Amino acid sequence: KAGVTQTPRYLIKTRGQQVTLSCSPISGHRSVSWYQQTPGQGLQFLFEYFSETQRNKGNFPGRFSGRQFSNSRSEMNVSTLELGDSALYLCASSVVEAGANVLTFGAGSRLTVL
Amino acid sequence: DQQVKQNSPSLSVQEGRISILNCDYTNSMFDYFLWYKKYPAEGPTFLISISSIKDKNEDGRFTVFLNKSAKHLSLHIVPSQPGDSAVYFCAASDSLNAGNNRKLIWGLGTSLAVNP
Numbered sequence: 001k002a003g004v005t006q007t008p009r010y011l012i013k014t015r016g017q018q019v020t021l022s023c024s025p026i027s028g029h030r031s032v033s034w035y036q037q038t039p040g041q042g043l044q045f046l047f048e049y050f051s052e053t054q055r056n057k058g059n060f061p062g063r064f065s066g067r068q069f070s071n072s073r074s075e076m077n078v079s080t081l082e083l084g085d086s087a088l089y090l091c092a093s094s095v096v097e098a099g100a101n102v103l104t105f106g107a108g109s110r111l112t113v114l
Numbered sequence: 115d116q117q118v119k120q121n122s123p124s125l126s127v128q129e130g131r132i133s134i135l136n137c138d139y140t141n142s143m144f145d146y147f148l149w150y151k152k153y154p155a156e157g158p159t160f161l162i163s164i165s166s167i168k169d170k171n172e173d174g175r176f177t178v179f180l181n182k183s184a185k186h187l188s189l190h191i192v193p194s195q196p197g198d199s200a201v202y203f204c205a206a207s208d209s210l211n212a213g214n215n216r217k218l219i220w221g222l223g224t225s226l227a228v229n230p
Binding site: 042045103108 | 150156163203207223
């Protein structure tokens with residue numbers, strides 16, 4: 001079955017702009033999580049959506065937002081971009097297996113803010 | 115403060131030998147641990163997991179050991195192969211979140227290089 005698809009794979013923006021990233025989960029997966037990966041901070045949890053509702057949120061400013069559609073596809077948006085927002089943004093979908101959640105990640109969207 | 119720590123940023127091992135990747139955690143509420151590996155330009159992929167009710171879980175060449183008293187887990191790869199060269203992430207979740215939540219806490223990763 002198809003994996004998690006993220007678009008775009010690479011993008012360059014300038015400070016102050018906004019960006020929208022898209023994620024299509026594995027068919028049947030209703031949970032979508034977003035992570036930011038930077039060299040110094042590793043994988044940082046942004047938020048998780050389940051059935052179009054944000055179920056959990058990490059410690060990121062309000063400039064970072066997301067949503068999930070009825071087909072489980074998700075988008076995240078970052079407004080008023082800052083240089084420090086340059087990172088790999090990873091989306092993961094999941095289903096509970098053996099009592100815990102195994103995440104399947106997409107290849108990521110690499111954002112560069114100039 | 116890092117609740118999940120992978121103190122070795124990198125590790126180099128000869129092909130055929132054992133690779134041991136270590137992970138320490140500080141939160142005693144963590145009760146489920148996962149290892150993911152990541153190749154460049156790809157997202158992390160799930161490798162193996164262990165529940166706190168066990169102290170060992172094995173899947174082929176990969177074995178994870180959990181020492182709860184020391185709050186330490188390790189991933190053993192035997193024998194190591196060049197294709198195992200990747201970044202390995204340790205992640206943990208607590209009992210409040212295990213069934214309903216994807217808020218895993220991640221280490222910073224260890225880059226493993228397996229030399230032919």
